[in-house]
Amino acid sequence: MTGLIVLAVYVGIFVAAMVIFTRLGAKMRDYTSLKTVTFGDESAVRPNRAAGIISILTLFLLWGMFTGSSLIPGFLHAPAPFQGQTSFDLTVEANGQTDMSSVTVLVHEREQNPDDVEVEPGDGFAKNDSITVAQYRSQLVSFDRNDEITRADGAEVVAVNGQRVRPGDRIEIEGGSVTISDKGTPNFEPYNGMQMEPLYLPSPEAVVDRTIKVLDEGFRGTSLLGHLGWSLFRVIAGFVCGAIVGIPLGYAMGLSNWFRGWFDPIVEFMRPVPPLALIPLVIIWAGIGETGKIILLFLAALWIMAIAARSGVSGVNIAKVHAAYSLGASKWQIMRYVIIPNSLPEIFTGARVAMGVCWGTVVAAELVAAEKGAGMMIMVASKFQNTDIVILGIILIGVIGFGIDMLMRGAERFMVPWKGKG
Amino acid sequence: MSGLSIDKLSMRFDLPNGGSVQALKDVSLELKAGELLSVLGPSGCGKTTLLNIVAGFLAPTDGVMKLNGHQITGPDAERGMVFQQGALFEWMSVRDNVGFGPSMKGMPKHDKAEIVNHLLDVVGLQDFKEKAVYELSGGMQQRVALARCLANDPDVILMDEPLGALDALTREKMQSLVLKLWKETGKTIILITHSVEEALLLGERLIVMAPRPGRIHKEYRLPFAELGVSSDLREVKKHPDFAKKREEILGMIWDMEEEIMGRSEASA
Numbered sequence: 001m002t003g004l005i006v007l008a009v010y011v012g013i014f015v016a017a018m019v020i021f022t023r024l025g026a027k028m029r030d031y032t033s034l035k036t037v038t039f040g041d042e043s044a045v046r047p048n049r050a051a052g053i054i055s056i057l058t059l060f061l062l063w064g065m066f067t068g069s070s071l072i073p074g075f076l077h078a079p080a081p082f083q084g085q086t087s088f089d090l091t092v093e094a095n096g097q098t099d100m101s102s103v104t105v106l107v108h109e110r111e112q113n114p115d116d117v118e119v120e121p122g123d124g125f126a127k128n129d130s131i132t133v134a135q136y137r138s139q140l141v142s143f144d145r146n147d148e149i150t151r152a153d154g155a156e157v158v159a160v161n162g163q164r165v166r167p168g169d170r171i172e173i174e175g176g177s178v179t180i181s182d183k184g185t186p187n188f189e190p191y192n193g194m195q196m197e198p199l200y201l202p203s204p205e206a207v208v209d210r211t212i213k214v215l216d217e218g219f220r221g222t223s224l225l226g227h228l229g230w231s232l233f234r235v236i237a238g239f240v241c242g243a244i245v246g247i248p249l250g251y252a253m254g255l256s257n258w259f260r261g262w263f264d265p266i267v268e269f270m271r272p273v274p275p276l277a278l279i280p281l282v283i284i285w286a287g288i289g290e291t292g293k294i295i296l297l298f299l300a301a302l303w304i305m306a307i308a309a310r311s312g313v314s315g316v317n318i319a320k321v322h323a324a325y326s327l328g329a330s331k332w333q334i335m336r337y338v339i340i341p342n343s344l345p346e347i348f349t350g351a352r353v354a355m356g357v358c359w360g361t362v363v364a365a366e367l368v369a370a371e372k373g374a375g376m377m378i379m380v381a382s383k384f385q386n387t388d389i390v391i392l393g394i395i396l397i398g399v400i401g402f403g404i405d406m407l408m409r410g411a412e413r414f415m416v417p418w419k420g421k422g
Numbered sequence: 423m424s425g426l427s428i429d430k431l432s433m434r435f436d437l438p439n440g441g442s443v444q445a446l447k448d449v450s451l452e453l454k455a456g457e458l459l460s461v462l463g464p465s466g467c468g469k470t471t472l473l474n475i476v477a478g479f480l481a482p483t484d485g486v487m488k489l490n491g492h493q494i495t496g497p498d499a500e501r502g503m504v505f506q507q508g509a510l511f512e513w514m515s516v517r518d519n520v521g522f523g524p525s526m527k528g529m530p531k532h533d534k535a536e537i538v539n540h541l542l543d544v545v546g547l548q549d550f551k552e553k554a555v556y557e558l559s560g561g562m563q564q565r566v567a568l569a570r571c572l573a574n575d576p577d578v579i580l581m582d583e584p585l586g587a588l589d590a591l592t593r594e595k596m597q598s599l600v601l602k603l604w605k606e607t608g609k610t611i612i613l614i615t616h617s618v619e620e621a622l623l624l625g626e627r628l629i630v631m632a633p634r635p636g637r638i639h640k641e642y643r644l645p646f647a648e649l650g651v652s653s654d655l656r657e658v659k660k661h662p663d664f665a666k667k668r669e670e671i672l673g674m675i676w677d678m679e680e681e682i683m684g685r686s687e688a689s690a
Contacts, residue, residue, distance in 0.1 A: 323505060323510075
């Protein structure tokens, strides 16, 4: 239900922003804006910058709305769970006589543990009660605890706030609802609102606070940067090993029949095996220490790099090789001045893919077993229900993965400006 | 014994389905040093195969080729090649492309720079020497390819439709350039082309090849290349003999094409 409302709000913002911003759209009279055929012309489709910014803001807005964040004004919040004091009346019948008693309820936040509200016992055989209940939880009311006639003596609840009830009935009251259980005990459930429980989704400021705290204190004996640094170190070590072996292997496969025949079945078999499937075997063979992780990442990068180097060699236009030979180049010179530079664009593409796969694999491997690392951090945090650390970890993993890709793209533009120009 | 001699060259490919293709049969040719030969023929007549064999990229099934008295067995710097397109090294600047051959030989930097500078002047690309080759137009790229080939000072230059991908105007300019370079350097040149006009303009000698099996059909000796060196190519084209020869050769090639079409229709 709440999910549908979230979706509706999201779609609403999307449509409203689209209508507003496409109307307001900057009137640039560049070449593309003068094209009359844009539907179906991919080159005429450019990302709308406003849409990109609003898209990100909307995500944070929804996050704040449904967690009651203090970062956004209160009127934007989704209905909050009930908190504070409420009460309802019970009509108790025993041995032919009836009496009214009131139940005072104090609904408090999860982490607090306040005392029951003091109430006057009142008159009659049924005395007034007081209970406390945490948000998102429910509480049975042992209404006869302090009564003169207890349930054992035949007392039972026949009405709530004056409405007659039978076991199984549910009565809405201020701040929640009362359900009569099969055995006749009223069960108070406070109103949950539409916000996510912090246990499941903490508010943005809670994540920021936790980030500052973890930055300050570290997590499990290692600083936050230490965890991320270890993950990055494993990725780089595994990737470098994979590239050192994989690239020459790929070149050999691209240049020699025997190497191609020998390694093709192995590479083609290993390529579709997800690196994650190798985790159990690597743990059996190499344990859960650094060696095991680096072997795993080595295997993740190896095939990708080998295939990239192989297709880099196969992609050489034969005219270039012929031209180099008839200009007097030796085999070694062909390798050095034609094949290697010609395959660099492919190798960079492969390296980008391999770094992405390695980053995903290292997090997964750390989820399984590790003492340090981004994956270990979120796994341990989830065991202790520290959802804020889990979210913090996911955001950081995403940011670093994105950063790696950006760096690789930058390196590609800088190192192989001729890519796609041959 | 200077010059290129080709004696009874035959080439036969086996096909995977068990048949075979006779790409060339008994092609014989004598080319003296400094001659300019253009090769013309319908598609499938084996002209590119012939060029690849002379360049040393393919070994013939039969026959002997000799350059300046020694047998050709593989690619070598003595036979330079200019391709239709895509053979420049896009990771190198124009200057490094032109200097590739001298670099491979380990020529001292100073000598190399001199050669490269001279050739860039000749082809008119001095202002572009620091540019990447992919920043140049198609015609400029082919000028780089010509300069790169000349920088290596080969005995024979093999051109595989070097102007085929250029637009008509650029093509005409490049034809003049080829003639000018031929006259200045005195290289032996074999030029393969699809264009009858180009073959007439750039061929001191011209051979027309016939397909299935690829063979020399007819040979001409032409005055137009010599005329083109000293005058405008458009003037050369107005020469009465030029039109006559063009019609004659076009007719010949059309007949061959029709024969091929007829044969494939009959077999279909």
